[in-house]
Amino acid sequence: MSTIHILHHGQCFDGAASAAIVTAFLEQHLGLELGRGIGGDRVRYRAKDHRPGDPYDDDDFAADLVASVDFRYSQDPRLSWFFDHHRSAFQLPGDREHFLADTSGQKFHDSSEISCAGYIARLAHARFGCDLSEHSDLITWADQIDSAAFPTPELPVTLNTPAMRVMAFVESNRDPELVQRLITDLLSVPLARLAEARYVREALTPILERHRADVALIGRRIRIEGIVASFTLLDQPPRAVNKFIPYFHHPTVPYVIAATRGPGWRIKITAGYNPWLPKAAREHNMADLLEPYGGGGHPFVAGCSFAADEEERALTTVRELTDALNTGRPQLPCPTLATCAGHP
Numbered sequence: 001m002s003t004i005h006i007l008h009h010g011q012c013f014d015g016a017a018s019a020a021i022v023t024a025f026l027e028q029h030l031g032l033e034l035g036r037g038i039g040g041d042r043v044r045y046r047a048k049d050h051r052p053g054d055p056y057d058d059d060d061f062a063a064d065l066v067a068s069v070d071f072r073y074s075q076d077p078r079l080s081w082f083f084d085h086h087r088s089a090f091q092l093p094g095d096r097e098h099f100l101a102d103t104s105g106q107k108f109h110d111s112s113e114i115s116c117a118g119y120i121a122r123l124a125h126a127r128f129g130c131d132l133s134e135h136s137d138l139i140t141w142a143d144q145i146d147s148a149a150f151p152t153p154e155l156p157v158t159l160n161t162p163a164m165r166v167m168a169f170v171e172s173n174r175d176p177e178l179v180q181r182l183i184t185d186l187l188s189v190p191l192a193r194l195a196e197a198r199y200v201r202e203a204l205t206p207i208l209e210r211h212r213a214d215v216a217l218i219g220r221r222i223r224i225e226g227i228v229a230s231f232t233l234l235d236q237p238p239r240a241v242n243k244f245i246p247y248f249h250h251p252t253v254p255y256v257i258a259a260t261r262g263p264g265w266r267i268k269i270t271a272g273y274n275p276w277l278p279k280a281a282r283e284h285n286m287a288d289l290l291e292p293y294g295g296g297g298h299p300f301v302a303g304c305s306f307a308a309d310e311e312e313r314a315l316t317t318v319r320e321l322t323d324a325l326n327t328g329r330p331q332l333p334c335p336t337l338a339t340c341a342g343h344p
């Protein structure tokens with residue numbers, strides 16, 4: 001029996017959705033029976049993490065058919081299908097040239113696509129005449145989650161909807177067998193039922209508890225000065241903090257400055273513009289703002305990092321960034337402080 005490896009961006013909702021969608025595409029296009037009926041034995045999903053150099057292992061390609069989705073390019077001749085939308089897809093010398101020289105018609109990249117799962121479905125239809133509309137709910141959520149186009153901050157912060165719960169599960173799960181099970185389920189189990197599956201609920205219980213504690217903690221720590229909300233978690237163990245939490249507490253504050261701890265207790269300073277305010281109303285460039293501190297990023301979100309023991313420097317930086325954003329502007333309180341204060 002031939003084997004299929006689907007390599008996908010790990011701990012990412014779009015990565016898992018892309019793995020499911022490419023399976024559905026290959027089933028239709030090649031006339032195979034993959035995910036269902038064979039118990040997933042024939043298809044192995046392999047979650048990939050970014051790392052310096054080549055992120056792939058040799059045995060990633062030890063299969064009869066290998067597809068990589070929502071992740072970096074590989075020049076390995078055993079890669080038969082490739083779909084990605086990351087600007088960072090081509091990092092190793094020769095990657096881009098190798099991709100451009102490909103004549104298989106099975107390798108695709110478009111950095112204007114908002115999700116890879118949506119990209120695969122749209123290409124499958126346009127190029128190969130495959131109809132994946134049976135998975136439209138999954139595709140719509142992948143588009144929304146990967147482009148962070150949430151209608152309100154409540155959605156990604158309260159994690160009350162099935163898709164957001166499945167997202168939280170995917171982002172925290174490192175168990176390869178549960179990766180395999182979840183992606184197989186994405187093909188046949190509606191998100192509403194999947195979010196209630198025992199293995200998803202059991203894994204989520206402690207995660208949601210920690211997340212809710214962080215939501216409350218950040219709510220208490222936030223200081224509003226003029227057009228800036230800032231908070232520091234330097235006394236807290238390193239962890240990824242949901243970047244939407246400040247906007248959940250203060251929906252109309254334009255800018256957020258945060259000091260948190262990352263891997264190795266390094267201090268991370270981030271500056272962001274409220275994604276729910278009009279893009280054109282942004283008056284400061286976050287990347288320019290962070291550049292003097294050795295940081296960088298995009299106009300809307302940027303960051304810099306300091307050594308674990310540079311707490312004084314971090315606090316001074318938060319102070320300076322807050323002042324810089326407020327400079328030349330009246331020191332008005334957050335315009336919706338009344339609303340914010342009444343927020344749960």
Ligand SMILES: [Mn+2]
Nearest residue numbers: 014070116146
């Ligand atoms: Mn993606």
